Amino acid sequence: MSTEEPPSQRAARGFRTGWLEAFSDGVFAIAITLLVLDIGVSSDAGRDLLHAIGSLWPSYLAYVASFSTIGAAWLAHNAITEYLERADAAFVRLNLLLLLFVSFLPFPTRLVAEYIHQDQAERVAVTFCGIILLLSSTMLLVLWRYAVRARLVRPDLADEEIELLTQRLTPGLSAYLVLIVSGLFLPVIAVIGFLGIALYYIIPFRRLSASILPRRRRRDRVGPQGRG
Amino acid sequence: MSTEEPPSQRAARGFRTGWLEAFSDGVFAIAITLLVLDIGVSSDAGRDLLHAIGSLWPSYLAYVASFSTIGAAWLAHNAITEYLERADAAFVRLNLLLLLFVSFLPFPTRLVAEYIHQDQAERVAVTFCGIILLLSSTMLLVLWRYAVRARLVRPDLADEEIELLTQRLTPGLSAYLVLIVSGLFLPVIAVIGFLGIALYYIIPFRRLSASILPRRRRRDRVGPQGRG
């Protein structure tokens, strides 16, 4: 009736893609929590457990890197679905393909955690992990570009807002390509790089949201003291 | 008041089967994410990890086939619950039986992944897997036919819409039967066939939704550029 739509209408609009978000969020939450199962000490670790726990640092690094990556993908996926007016069948199918890569991530994470000490194997594991990360990241961009092209986004979304999210999702791809090649020579550096990309996605989302989200639901708005 | 019901009423209708959908979606999401735990390299893989990762192709094939099958079952289950006006106690019980088979799927998937290299065992594993897939698929059809017979579907649903979903759910059954028999002779072909059935279910749902869903919630409507 007025420019301020009634809350119940906003709620109803939220249901249009709600079933898709619920399933996707479930897969993200499960994949991120399953990562811990990949960490384990060998059965004779009891003699010097302190050393055994310490020598697991590649596992912790791989855990933190994959946790951050899935966390970043969840935030990006959330930003995409937040902008959606509706989903179509192709979007749902592309979304399943994204989830296929995301829920596959615990496997290369386990390989990295296990083989980072072994000279030849670590290069293979890190490269393999990087390829899956690249595929997940690519699918996020494909999903978003498809949503824009198929006019699934909310009509009240300004072009610069659309452009801003596209710009946010793009640079990760070339960074992953560089790291996949580096992984052949400097595997540990590449894993730290994977973590870096994830943190890049997690952290400045704040500035993105500060500029965009206040207009609607304001769920990510940064308050006056929010810079802490 | 008018022919267009207020949004809050639509939301309320959604809650009638909401508790059932939430639990079912949770089981689908967990089962699909647990599949990755079935992939693993042997402990001496470190010497030639590239070869080890490559030789796991049956695991990847089984992973993708089962992921697609659970994804397709989730989409079909979603289409069914979307058409429901309400659920009755028998529907809930049949739904539990469907979830029993769906959450059992990681076990035959693991068998296929593990034994596809071994001549005799692969036939057994693939046939076993096919039987569980057939049972899941049958339960989806049973669930839908029961919902129609017990008048649980929304009264405004046209007969041809009901018929269309029934037709969509039926052909998979005979395809699975054919593949179970083929699995005894050509196991790898049968697994590719399982993947094919799942993709058949996933992909043309779009055309189905294009014709049906626009009338309500329009959550799968294909936009003008949506053919990409």
Added chain:
Amino acid sequence: MSTEEPPSQRAARGFRTGWLEAFSDGVFAIAITLLVLDIGVSSDAGRDLLHAIGSLWPSYLAYVASFSTIGAAWLAHNAITEYLERADAAFVRLNLLLLLFVSFLPFPTRLVAEYIHQDQAERVAVTFCGIILLLSSTMLLVLWRYAVRARLVRPDLADEEIELLTQRLTPGLSAYLVLIVSGLFLPVIAVIGFLGIALYYIIPFRRLSASILPRRRRRDRVGPQGRG
């Protein structure tokens, strides 16, 4: 305003215990899906996989019994929260205790699956499993009785409806006690008995809901042809 409350009010009432139901349903869904991880063939099963799959019947029996038990507990828990007007802090605590037992169930299930062939061990495993089932079942009854005593149930709920749910939840306890003792002598019979109790809970819930639920949300109402 009238005797028929507006839908949005019904939705709002649902949110009062919604956060508790969402977490509980999540735990039920995860526990029921994790059960499949307890099934596994030994690593030398490849030579005669058909025999290996067949010899796993105790695993399938334990899987179906535990799946049905968690499914029945989920239905009963759902019936309880459905009747709630609100939850208090003690209810939330008792609910956590119930979830502690429910999410512990995969462990005794694994023991039953593994040791049912071994004469002495099977008695121990089945008795242990029965005790956890008894504790879960007891907690459901305690939860419901507490909700009634602390006046957490909806005020419009008739006394006979409260009594009916109490009667439904009670007989399982003595049945479990009998089966725990039988488990010492006839372990396989006891496991079949566990399955029987679960099915007893799952199946006649229908008649219960037929008589109660139509008044509100009608989410379990049995339609005219619903007896199939």
Added chain:
Amino acid sequence: MSTEEPPSQRAARGFRTGWLEAFSDGVFAIAITLLVLDIGVSSDAGRDLLHAIGSLWPSYLAYVASFSTIGAAWLAHNAITEYLERADAAFVRLNLLLLLFVSFLPFPTRLVAEYIHQDQAERVAVTFCGIILLLSSTMLLVLWRYAVRARLVRPDLADEEIELLTQRLTPGLSAYLVLIVSGLFLPVIAVIGFLGIALYYIIPFRRLSASILPRRRRRDRVGPQGRG
């Protein structure tokens, strides 16, 4: 219209942080249910299963302590999000950090369960577990303090209510510090202490809620007979 806001508005307000709560609740529910996978008897336990089950008491203790800790963290997290008017990007990031520690907990729990019998290793395992518990607990306090500082809390929240939750979340930190040191000398006592802290958080939340929550949603209000 009146001072009593319409239900649909209340529902809409709940959606502002709903996506964050749904994901977090999912991670809490999965982490709490995965704990059971850490319990296992050795493969030769069949000869004397009763003894084997009994000798697993450290596993049960670690299971109950970690289950209670995650349960307490979920309740505290819930109390925090309940008080939120909205979330900002930094809050979401801090929340991911909390989830990182919470979903890491199954690993130290497994170590405690496995090594509590071995003199030197048990000290390491318990101290390691205590550090993760301390980090989780610290993050909950950081999350809450940040929410207050960044003015994310509901404006109608009284200062004493804010102070009360801060006071509730603080003492755990020094208790964990004391127990981490004790763990070096008396590991079993420290684990019992971890359980004690968790129960302290779980149990008197009731009094807290009794005094605060009645004003809004009243979801934890203690009824007249609620002291049982």
